[in-house]
Amino acid sequence: MSDAVLVEEDGGVLVITINRPEAKNAINGDVAKGVGAALDLLDSRKDLAVGIITGAGGTFCSGMDLKGFLTGELPFTPERGFAGIVQKPPATPLIAAVEGYALAGGCEIALSADMIVASSAAKFGLPEPKRGLVAAAGGLMRLPKRIPFHIAMEMALTGDFYGTEQLAAFGLINRIAEPGKALETAKELAAKIAENAPLALAATKKIIVESAEWSTAEMWDKQGEISNPIFGSKDAQEGPRAFAEKRKPNWSGE
Known part of the structure; x- marks a missing residue:
């Protein structure tokens, strides 16, 4: 650079x-x-x-x-x-x-x-x-x-x-x-x-940006394609665990 x-x-x-x-x-x-x-x-x-x-x-x-x-x-x-x-x-x-x-x-x-x-x-x-x-x-x-x-x-x-x-x-x-x-x-x-999970941030941005072009008929499926993998991530387990243990989450980006 x-x-x-x-x-x-x-x-x-x-x-x-x-x-x-x-x-x-x-x-x-x-x-x-x-x-x-x-x-x-x-x-x-x-x-x-x-x-x-x-x-x-x-x-x-x-x-x-x-x-x-x-x-x-x-x-x-x-x-x-x-x-x-x-x-x-x-x-x-x-x-x-x-x-x-x-x-x-x-x-x-x-x-x-x-x-x-x-x-x-x-x-x-x-x-x-x-x-x-x-x-x-x-x-x-x-x-x-x-x-x-x-x-x-x-x-x-x-x-x-x-x-x-x-x-x-x-x-x-x-x-x-x-x-x-x-x-x-x-x-x-x-x-x-x-402070928030990187995978969730990127998926959130993607949905906001791309949803402007989605029709009503397809928007839920399109959102699911982006959001569903996040719910299966390690960070999706870490977030609730950290909340329950009253500590800051340690995001892995995975």
Whole structure:
């Protein structure tokens, strides 16, 4: 993994940091490969229950590296798409910790996460039309599912920036942090999640994400395909046992 992406483990939480502060954490090929590799690691480890993606130097991500784009550099991976995430987010729950700007592809990375913790001073936006481009990294598809349709349409068509407080009112933000405290606040949320069983967390996320496409006739069977194996896991025995013995469970991820 290159220096463009830093990875740190913290008690069942994997913190992934886009590390190009001199370029406002713009996404180039190295970042895409690094994020993709970090998400592969997150999904492969039974002892990692949740991930956090953030940016170095007081900003989240300004989007695609336009200078790199003009020279033909490809800021995506074959497996996960733009930034190594937007077409295939991790199976493991993921929190975006946003300071400063989450613009264009940076906003789309945040929308690829399952939860967003943002500084009260953060700004979000899809300014691609101002540059003759289209927000084709998932923003136009995900945003109308997260906030009211007309607000999403305005945000996408104007290309203007929107503040944390405004977007929190529409339900897009899980926690608002003081400036400089987004990662700390995201870690607090991640720690609460990481207390739970990793297999159950991944199955819960999968059901929530995929059930949007299920018909009424198939939804119970589809849910059962995902949830039934969890009830036969070692962790499903450990949880009730720990409760009965009044102790914290020791999850094995099995």
